[in-house]
Amino acid sequence: MRVVTADGGILETLGALDDPTRLRVFCALRERERCVRDLTECERLGQSLVSHHLHRLMRAGLVRARRDRAYTLYSVDPAGLRSAAVALDSLLDPSTLVAEARPGGNSGCCA
Numbered sequence: 001m002r003v004v005t006a007d008g009g010i011l012e013t014l015g016a017l018d019d020p021t022r023l024r025v026f027c028a029l030r031e032r033e034r035c036v037r038d039l040t041e042c043e044r045l046g047q048s049l050v051s052h053h054l055h056r057l058m059r060a061g062l063v064r065a066r067r068d069r070a071y072t073l074y075s076v077d078p079a080g081l082r083s084a085a086v087a088l089d090s091l092l093d094p095s096t097l098v099a100e101a102r103p104g105g106n107s108g109c110c111a
Helices: 009-017 020-031 036-043 047-059 078-092
Strands: 063-068 071-076
Touching: 009 020, 009 047, 009 078, 020 036, 020 047, 036 047, 036 071, 047 063, 047 078, 071 078
Parallel strands: none
Antiparallel strands: 063 071
């Protein structure tokens, strides 16, 4: 599992979800585990495009794959989601802002 970190991991996570097609594939996987064929049918995409998007989601740690007989099944990785949520929460939590970063907190700037 790849841990999402502030030194690029957050960018990888956000970048993995910034494409509308990739976001639809991710949302389809949130519904249930799927194979590439299922994703190509439900999203009306070509196999190579689905594979490309799955690879990007896996690289970001949001999706994982497992073999089942002749098929590879893809699902959302709960550990990757937790890691992404923690990283994004710490980045977007207003309570973690230092006083100087808050509105009116840097009275010495441009004085």
